[in-house]
Amino acid sequence: MIQLFTRDIGLAVRSGGGFGLALIFFLIVVVLIPFALGPDQSALALVAPGVLWLGALLACLLSLDRIFGLDYEDGSLDLLATSPLPLESVYIAKAAAHWLTTGLPLALAAPLLGILLNLSFESGKVLCFSLLLGTPALSLIGAFGASLTLGVKRGGLLLSLLVLPLYVPTLIFGAQAVHSASLGQTFDVPLVLILAISLGAAAILPFASGVALRVNLR
Amino acid sequence: MIQLFTRDIGLAVRSGGGFGLALIFFLIVVVLIPFALGPDQSALALVAPGVLWLGALLACLLSLDRIFGLDYEDGSLDLLATSPLPLESVYIAKAAAHWLTTGLPLALAAPLLGILLNLSFESGKVLCFSLLLGTPALSLIGAFGASLTLGVKRGGLLLSLLVLPLYVPTLIFGAQAVHSASLGQTFDVPLVLILAISLGAAAILPFASGVALRVNLR
Amino acid sequence: MNSTSTSKRLWDAFWQLANPKVFMGWSGRWLPWLVGLTVLFLASGLIWGFFFTPDDMRQGSTVKIIYLHVPAALMAINGYLLMFVGSLVWLIRRQHVSVLAAKAAAPVGMTMTLIALGTGAIWGQPMWGTYWVWDPRLTSFLILFLFYAGYIALWAAIDDDDTAADLTSILALVGLVFALLSRYAVLFWNQGLHQGTTVTFVDGAKQENISNVFFQPLLLSMVGFGLLFLTLLLIGTRSELRARRLKVLEARERMQ
Amino acid sequence: MLKVSNLSVARGGVSLLQDVTFEVQAGQALVLRGPNGIGKTSLLRCISGLQTPTSGEISAPESVAYAAHADGLKGQLSVLENLKFWADIYGGRGPEAALLAYDLEDLAQRPTANLSAGQKRRLGLARMLVTGCALWVMDEPTVSLDVQNVTKFRTVLQAHLQAGGGAVLTTHIDLELSVESLDLTGYIATAQSPSSAFEEALE
């Protein structure tokens, strides 16, 4: 499991799809927002928490279909399935690698990018914290969706369709936490709820994904 | 060329990635916006033009790496390159198929989705019009980016990185046109500029992409 | 003693339905009656509601929309629950009939969701002055629509039937958990304009919030929508079973 | 080591083989033969646990080393890294012996994407050695190999058998191995046999 995790991270870094790219995508979304919405500073500060969360979500989403897709196409997944490693562990290793290369850098960079959108540093800290708690859920749910759409070619959009409604609660609580913080209100309830979603996803989804992978390889 | 175009559309429809899915992704982005930004109607109307354009752009973006990617991986692109069809035509056919399955349905659905974000029907019409003129540019530029990142595995994010800055002018003029319309101002200048971008892209990019494809296959 | 054995016999008889042959026979026999009942209830409920109810003092004639809106909303939710149960039974007991019923339920459920959304939107314009607000109940329905769309799209995207059955069932299971979570999240996020539930059944009796004039045709119409759902469900499941049989025959053809 | 009894195999809802029965003991190899599309690959997938047979019994070791038509190698990783990865996953032997056996030392640092078809296949075969599994299940292992490398494969396989391993393989060309072979043409399923209980119930 550890080996698979490190291999996946190695592959991500090696093929130029590592830590940097998710970040840069995030940056670009943040940069495009003022173009799309107009440059008014106070308006930007108002939308900043939501936009940053949405950007993180989309950055995750863009890289989902590669979680299992590449291994499926070149036959590695068949071989992994016949190896002593259970498919549940394969799922966990891959979701973890995805989080480390996507969610973690996004969470760490978010407070800095928040400055571009006129977000206060205090809110930025809450943003970072909420992303740290929430992006594991995004990776776990996303990898689950990827395991469902494995056999479908051009499954990218289907994957988005399946996964996005599942992302709704995480997004709501995440944006809510930062929003409350930026208004000076308490924000611990949404944070706890995000954590609960991440933990719940980690508890249930490995089994669901294991079954889905086995079915898809059949 | 026509054959390649119809084959690609057939493949998109057959694999469940046809007209419907880009639409549904667009719908989902529109649905997520209020979760991220809060449910206030008047605030939503303000951001609606920009957000709808951004949504269309992201819906395009998600399907870009499949434009050439699938054909590259299974070896069809090698075979197409040795066929009498010039690679420029391959590019045009693929960009056209991408537009027909992504851009066109998005443009037609945008006024309806605008309602969800409290956009007036008049502005919706302008939105539809600006998307009709602008999405060809998105598909053309996107397919160009895809031809550049062909050989890169997990190139999805790299592709986004390359393409997003190229999308900026289209996005600015597109959002501008709808924004002006929603404020009751004239909007013909940005529309003409979008048209110019689309035409310019159609004139120049086939050659650039042809070269890029040839280099990538070498 | 006796009662347990009766319930056990009933239980066994119920599982007999999972046999495609038994199901085809049973559903074929009941379908004509069901169609008749559906037409009866739906027509009487809607005609009564549309023609023979007074206008509400605040809402004017728009109150008549309730005879479509509420039953459709009800069936949209029940459809999802049915899909969930069908999927669960498939995953546990590998009964094809149940998963095919879930498959057949999805498009009807999605249509019901669309009707609830559409009539709600049309109702919203005169009542709230806008077609759409991000009210929790409305939002939940939009998410429900997405769940239906995803479920149907996943069925459509996978060639092999048993694979598709397994994967869509997993999706339905995980989806329900997240649908409930979304409902909670949405309530947390926004309070909203939509009325609370006024049609409640407490000990079989209705509460006083809604007057009998409106309530009786509404009840008929709700039963009608339910029957319509059931009819379409049976027709759809029968088609799916036949389609499976057709595939088997074609496969056999291929071998010769 | 491997015992297959009365196995029926289907793929995509079509019955392919029925009543396949054979046994592979430690030190033995079995070559499955049969024309294209008869169901060799499907049978091997059943044996390695990827697919469930429609009926019959398979008793195989907990973990087997399966080599499919596709090699499952990562183009961006070097030859050595690919081998190391699989060695780690199986917790098996180190990659040195495997590199040596297929003469891959010179290529060890090359990215796998830049190998020729035959070099990739050799790497795919070397993978079997690092798994440390006793039973090898191989689908046309010698595709794209030149004559010299086929000889190499034969030597490796024989060493594996001598060490008490077993193997099931398919091939269309003559490998000049002195092992038993089983012609699957005798086991083709008849059109009547339904491929699942559900289909039976539909009749």
Place this chain on the structure above:
Amino acid sequence: MLKVSNLSVARGGVSLLQDVTFEVQAGQALVLRGPNGIGKTSLLRCISGLQTPTSGEISAPESVAYAAHADGLKGQLSVLENLKFWADIYGGRGPEAALLAYDLEDLAQRPTANLSAGQKRRLGLARMLVTGCALWVMDEPTVSLDVQNVTKFRTVLQAHLQAGGGAVLTTHIDLELSVESLDLTGYIATAQSPSSAFEEALE
């Protein structure tokens, strides 16, 4: 039909072959032989125009039919649709004759993803027939084919040659074709030969 003179071939910056010279006339076929990794695939890619040689001349017809290691078939399309697509692209003959030649009529409506390895390969070979090109460039065409289908391939190739076509192919097994063959081991590039003018200038 095809004339290759003094060709030097490199791949990934490494010189592989040098001074390769041969000619294929209408009605002739040439089998290229050589161990794994010598540069057969690279040479064929040069001939079909995918790669540029470092030096030397190739005179080949405008459009050639190239069959690579990978088949380039679309899994979601049926066998017939795949053939039709390539027939349209090349503006060549209809797919009926090709289906007949490789006995694919029964599979015509099957999605290509559900074919076995040998069936896919047969479809890949049938593709050559619909191109209508005179020169066939084939990289290990008989991989995964059973004995019967190899015979079929031989018949088709001979008919193609008789009709005035030409072919260059590589193989590791004996195809029992009575055509000329060229062993590439004689043309291995010496370490000295630079793989491009730029490298030469660096000397």
Place this chain on the structure above:
Amino acid sequence: MIPDLGKYAVEVIGAYGMSFLALVLVCFVYIRRSRSVKRALIAAEAGKDA
């Protein structure tokens, strides 16, 4: 015939029209699929016996 719907006639009739359209459409789709599958199955079973 049609009751007096006051100033909301368009809304009410629109809602009923839209709902009927949707209901008729699903019914139509379900019945058509049922017919076509049934026909194809009968044809296939006849072919099997022959």
